[in-house]
Amino acid sequence: MNFKIFSPQDFPAYLPKLNLLYDDLFSGGKGFRSKLVQIVADPLALPLETQNLLCQTIEFIHNASLLHDDLVDRSQLRRGKEAAWHKYTPEYAVLAGDYLLARVMVNLSQFGNIQLVQFTSETISDLLEGEWLQDSVVGDFFVSLEQLDRIHHLKTASLFRWCLRAPLMAQNNFDSELHKNLNEMGTILGQLFQRSDDLLDYNIRNDEGKALLGDLKSGYLNSFGSFLVKDFDRSSIDQFIKSTSMDDIFKCYSVDVVQGQNIFNQKVEQFDEINTKLINLYKHHLNELDQKMKSPELLKSLGVLTDVLYWRRKPSH
Amino acid sequence: MSSFITLKKSDPEFKKHLYGSFSGDNIAIPVATLNLGSVEETITFEIKKKSDIKKPIFLILFFNMIKIKKYLLILVPLFYVLAKNYVDGSMYDIWSLFLAACGSLFLFAGINIRNDVIDHITGYDRVNTSEELKPIQEGWLTAADAVFMSWAFIIIATLFAIPVMIKQPETAQVVGVIIASVLIGKIFVRKSYKNQHFGELLLFILSGAGLVSGYQVALGAGIDTEVLAFGILWGWSVLFLLHLNNFRNLLTSSQAGIKNTVTRLGFDRAKKLLNYWWIVFLLFWFAYHHFYGSVFWSALSNLILIFWSIPTLIKISQIQSPVGSDLIDAKLAGYRNFLLMNGILILEFGWYVGTKNSWTL
Numbered sequence: 001m002n003f004k005i006f007s008p009q010d011f012p013a014y015l016p017k018l019n020l021l022y023d024d025l026f027s028g029g030k031g032f033r034s035k036l037v038q039i040v041a042d043p044l045a046l047p048l049e050t051q052n053l054l055c056q057t058i059e060f061i062h063n064a065s066l067l068h069d070d071l072v073d074r075s076q077l078r079r080g081k082e083a084a085w086h087k088y089t090p091e092y093a094v095l096a097g098d099y100l101l102a103r104v105m106v107n108l109s110q111f112g113n114i115q116l117v118q119f120t121s122e123t124i125s126d127l128l129e130g131e132w133l134q135d136s137v138v139g140d141f142f143v144s145l146e147q148l149d150r151i152h153h154l155k156t157a158s159l160f161r162w163c164l165r166a167p168l169m170a171q172n173n174f175d176s177e178l179h180k181n182l183n184e185m186g187t188i189l190g191q192l193f194q195r196s197d198d199l200l201d202y203n204i205r206n207d208e209g210k211a212l213l214g215d216l217k218s219g220y221l222n223s224f225g226s227f228l229v230k231d232f233d234r235s236s237i238d239q240f241i242k243s244t245s246m247d248d249i250f251k252c253y254s255v256d257v258v259q260g261q262n263i264f265n266q267k268v269e270q271f272d273e274i275n276t277k278l279i280n281l282y283k284h285h286l287n288e289l290d291q292k293m294k295s296p297e298l299l300k301s302l303g304v305l306t307d308v309l310y311w312r313r314k315p316s317h
Numbered sequence: 318m319s320s321f322i323t324l325k326k327s328d329p330e331f332k333k334h335l336y337g338s339f340s341g342d343n344i345a346i347p348v349a350t351l352n353l354g355s356v357e358e359t360i361t362f363e364i365k366k367k368s369d370i371k372k373p374i375f376l377i378l379f380f381n382m383i384k385i386k387k388y389l390l391i392l393v394p395l396f397y398v399l400a401k402n403y404v405d406g407s408m409y410d411i412w413s414l415f416l417a418a419c420g421s422l423f424l425f426a427g428i429n430i431r432n433d434v435i436d437h438i439t440g441y442d443r444v445n446t447s448e449e450l451k452p453i454q455e456g457w458l459t460a461a462d463a464v465f466m467s468w469a470f471i472i473i474a475t476l477f478a479i480p481v482m483i484k485q486p487e488t489a490q491v492v493g494v495i496i497a498s499v500l501i502g503k504i505f506v507r508k509s510y511k512n513q514h515f516g517e518l519l520l521f522i523l524s525g526a527g528l529v530s531g532y533q534v535a536l537g538a539g540i541d542t543e544v545l546a547f548g549i550l551w552g553w554s555v556l557f558l559l560h561l562n563n564f565r566n567l568l569t570s571s572q573a574g575i576k577n578t579v580t581r582l583g584f585d586r587a588k589k590l591l592n593y594w595w596i597v598f599l600l601f602w603f604a605y606h607h608f609y610g611s612v613f614w615s616a617l618s619n620l621i622l623i624f625w626s627i628p629t630l631i632k633i634s635q636i637q638s639p640v641g642s643d644l645i646d647a648k649l650a651g652y653r654n655f656l657l658m659n660g661i662l663i664l665e666f667g668w669y670v671g672t673k674n675s676w677t678l
Contacts, residue, residue: 088615133638137637142641143641285323288323
């Protein structure tokens, strides 16, 4: 599916650099969020055009957030390529992000479902609040996991909630019980996805070879980082934030790197245990959803998501 | 192994799970809440076996329940009334004051436990989590048990109050005003626990002028301007603690639609409120000591408090985020200011008592 174009009017060719910028941006993504939309939309038998609209909506919002995020974080790379603000200008990156969000509203309002427009606007608003708050804790190495969860609830989980609920809304299904269920599930998925992504930073289940300690080097203590330093004193935290390699991290626990690594691995197990509880809560909501929807196909697809998102396993496993 | 259950407010089992009366062997701990405070409220409970819950020793549980750390709020005013009247030679009815003090200790315990129950039932403690351990949230005891405990303490407090009101009828008037205020507050809470403006006013009156006036009349010494001035000073400082706590919960309270002075002002202006509030407190302190304190204690305490307050004021003004760790740091710094003020008060009034008795070091 081409996520970039929904309507021929989306990105006028006469605007300089606009299409080049979007070509770069849309070409490297995995489109995970749009796949999530399809997982819910397929069993509902939504028309293909509606599915396209929803998939493109979520990709537009997500990519707009990336454009703004990279500028806020001053990240020079995005998906292995030069970030838009760096390649073009910060001004173009801001305008391009705004333009994507504006197109979302244009396309969705043409669809004519006011509840969906309202829900999407709320999602964008949550996302921006999350980004704003995240920027306010950069350089805060004493921030707690619970405090970061609040940020991720807004920033990451809002899009997951949208992916699960928007297809039902597009079908004019506003059953509040169903939406409550999906809302909770979306929140948990978002939190698990974020925590798993944060683990990659510390080389845990990092099969995709993500650069290590990127968040820490940018002055941001992510969820796993805050879990690791929870019981540290000030001097250990100082040592932790100066780490440039995993060995440095292990040395925060013990001068002997091997022993330090063992303690670190125990911490990973404890973190996994916390998240296993979240996964159990997700399964509980999934069972409740099953009783309400009776859609084995949907249940099966949603059932494997925690494996894919948190444990980073392939769906067939 | 625990399990989960999701219940709607309209479900007859909903209240039973919240109060913990649904089972003799299990306990229900709320883990997720949707549409809090509305008829659509839905809570997901984690069901755990009571035998699987690790409880602390009884004393820790008990101190957590009655909020032992908050007892300074009623004990320091009691010490003030005792010392002031001892120095003034107006200790007319020490037994009534003793009974009133015992009553206030039990009443305070009952109110603190009741507050925990209300927070649990309304969901306030799920919106605004805190660093303190909450026994009901931890599953150490059920809300139904806590209700029983709170009533027991309130009844004991009433038993202490009756002889005081008989011996010192003026006390009945103070108690009457307090009960009327609490009842009005209760109506407001029923209407919506989310609107806390009246609660702030109530706390200012009850914890300050109301409390010291109660002690004063129980002693048979009557209310005077010095006691009222101290009540205002004390109530103002207690409200500072409340604003600090509300500031720590600014984000979650705002998201839940809770209205108080801090959420009304927002992040940037609330920081100014906290600083101005403490500066006004220092002015009250100065004025109180100017009229009623000795020159020595006035100068010394003002210097110490001003010197100590400057880093706190800077810390508060430098808070960057409504979710960051500096929120907790600033709250602790504010609490330390309050504790220092308590320490100075105790030393100062101990000094006055010592001077009267010609104690020497």
